Amino acid sequence: MLEYIIRRTFQMTIVFFLFLIFSYLLFNAIPGNAFSSLLLNPNLPPDAYQRVLEIYGLDKPLFERTQMYIVNFFKGDFGYSYKYFPKTPIELIAERLPRTLMLFSIVNIVAFYTGFFIGKVLAWRRGSKAETWITVTSVFSYTVFYPWFALMMLWVFGYKLGWLPIGKFLFPEKWYDAPFDSDVVFTSMIKFTVVVSVIQFIAYLVTRGIESLSLRRNLRFGSLLAIFIGSYFYWNNGEALIQKPYASDIAYHMILPVMVVTVVAFAGTALLTRTTMMEVLKEDYILTARAKGISQKRIRDRHAARTALLPVVTSFIFTIVTIIDGSVLTEQIFSWPGMGQLLLQSVLEEDIPVAMATFSFVGVFALIAHLLADVSYSYLDPRIRIKSQG
Amino acid sequence: MSKDVLVVKDLNMHYETLSGDVSAVKNVSFTVKEGESFGLVGESGCGKTSVAMSLLQLQADNAKISSGSIKLDGLEMVGMSESELREVRWDGISIVFQGAMNAWNPVIKVGEQIREAIREHYPDNTKVENTEKIASLFKMVGLDSSIMDRFPHELSGGMKQRAVIALALSCDPKLVIADEPTTALDVVIQDQILKEIKKVQELLGLSLIYISHDIAVIAEMTDKMAVMYAGSIVEKGPTSEIFANPQHSYTQSLLASTPSVVGDKVKLNSLEGEPPSLINQIDGCSFAPRCPNRTTTCHPELDMELVEVGPEHFVDICSANRN
Secondary structure, X not given: OHHHHHHHHHHHHHHHHHHHHHHHHHHHHOOOOOOHHHHHOOOOOOOHHHHHHHHHOOOOOHHHHXXXXXXXXXXXXXXXXXXXXXXXXXXXXXXXXXXXXXXHHHHHHHHHHHHHHHHHHHHHOOOOHHHHHHHHHHHHHHHOOHHHHHHHHHHHHXXXXXXXXXXXXXXXXXXXXXXXXXXXXXXXXXXXHHHHHHHHHHHHHHHHOOOOHHHHHHHHHHHHHHHHHHHHHHHOOHHHHHHHHHHHHHHXXXXXXXXXXHHHHXXXXXXXHHHHHHHHHOOHHHHXXXXXXXXXXXXXXXXXXXXXXXXXXXHHHHHHOHHHHOOHHHHHHOOOOOHHHHHHHHHHOOOHHHHHXXXXXXXXXXXXXXHHHHHHHHHHOOOOOOOXXX | OOOEEEEEEXXXXXXXXXXXXXXXXXXXXXXXXXXOEEEEEOXXXXXXXXXXXHXXXXXXXXXXXXXXXXXXXXXXXXOOOHHHHHHHEOOOEEEEOOOHHHOOXXXXXXXXXXXXXXXXXXXXXXXXXXXXXXXXXXXXXXXXXXXXXXXXXXXXXXXXXXXXXXXXXXXXXXXXXXXXXOOOOOHHHHHHHHHHHHHHHHXXXXXXXXXEOOHHHHHHHOOEEEEEEOOEEEEEEEHHHHHHOOOOHHHHHHHHOOOOOOOOOOOOOOOOOOOOOOOOOOXXXXXXXXOOOOOOOOOOOOOOOEEEEEOOEEEEHHHHHHO
């Protein structure tokens, strides 16, 4: 296993190296550059443009620039943003990343769980009226043109009903005398979410070994209750109390994007889960489980859904990258200034260092996510053995 | 006289299909006593597995038990609610399925799958107790206790089948149904498994229903047997009696189609034709169209009914009248 991971890491480095070269060349293939607009300004001396190019090293041949960029990249020097000069790409990413991370980890988790849950219930209730209608709805939301749907939702909930904000991630007027940056709040929200999930996961692992099912259920319920009580105390004490109104402002702005993306994204998972699980339900071991007198819910979750998980997780891995790059479309529609917008802006403005840094960040994350997926396969299906060769 | 563990009386079960009802089990009655092994034999599609599924009420969604009664230790099982049935399943009646290869969930460890069944019926057991129980079951069927922590794909076919037997015994059931447990195995392993089942049955004094299309296996395994044809029992009685003195033409044909190891080579008798489609209502003797012994004195129009021809030996009225 360890050998496999090392080998994969080595392969990934090569892939990443190629990725860097090709993206750098592609960005440079865009006609013009970030400073072309200087040529149009009549108030600047004629050699200004040339001098700026020299400062940024853009006058050097492409091959030399590529070489320099790659060398500097691996030294950890990503250059400066062309547009926001004194800032480095890292600073820009550090500002944007928490916003995207917060929104899209919630979106992904909610969409995956809704999709998986609905999918397994659909497969279980095969042939019922409810199943037909939910399947039709899922197919609709799977195929609907997403930007149109998102705009319609904005129109309904933001404009007609006025329940939810139309865009941005905060009400600026609320933040005039905030003692801290929005990033601070985002970071503590992320920390909170991570701690809660880790506690929940540990509780799951610990209770797994308990033989009595009722005790197991009660303990899990107890851990959930403890988390609720704990979070109540956390948000009403110390520093978190000061952050609370701001955090809730951000959470309020998150409702609509989370809802809309979930409605669109759950359907894929639900339909896939439904199909794979219907295959699994035909297997003999489901009959064995029924003959053993195990409860319907346990057969559904433990035997059928668990076995059907593999293809579902595979498809989930492909969407997980949105946690980092935040789906450009969604961020654009909900004017959520995260990584997706940074990506789009930097490409449009030909801010190559920022675009490169953002892309590589997403690339590294995608590569690691796929490695983790491959490793998790052997856990999800023990028949898959990770071999050192091949 | 030992007491009756299972009494099945006039059991009728049919499948509701788009082209009409298929009566898979027709007026089946039999009794299994404590510690006794009972064999069900017949061609493929004659309703053996449907009987087994009806006993546990695990039949497909479109299958309906229309009438009859199944009494386990005096407890009526037809019409039980799902939660009552769940308690009877495995604790009262457990089953060894046809394909042991597919009886294990591929992603859960073998030991855990057995533990799951015990946990369901003995929720107060501790983990150590359950582990010891499984280890002793494994020992009984000739498996190493380390197999508990293996995944099903890591076991050979024979090991899986042995583990399935251990699984079937895990909740100390009153009755075990073995539904062609050796079909997917090669002959050597088949023989080992049969011996294992027989040994365990004698050791624990289990009641066993053994279902097979192989009449030789039935002869080896059972005390009493019933021959099924087209959803009905056409002959039942003590195994030795039936083998010595088969009364029904179908039983005679089945016996004639089994090769003998001793004696001269003879051409095996095989039966022409196929069992009738059960979708149509069959009046009278369902075997009549294929019956090799049909004579003018035959009364195929008589409704099927078992009549006693010897001590505890029953046979369908049509064949009974002829002989």
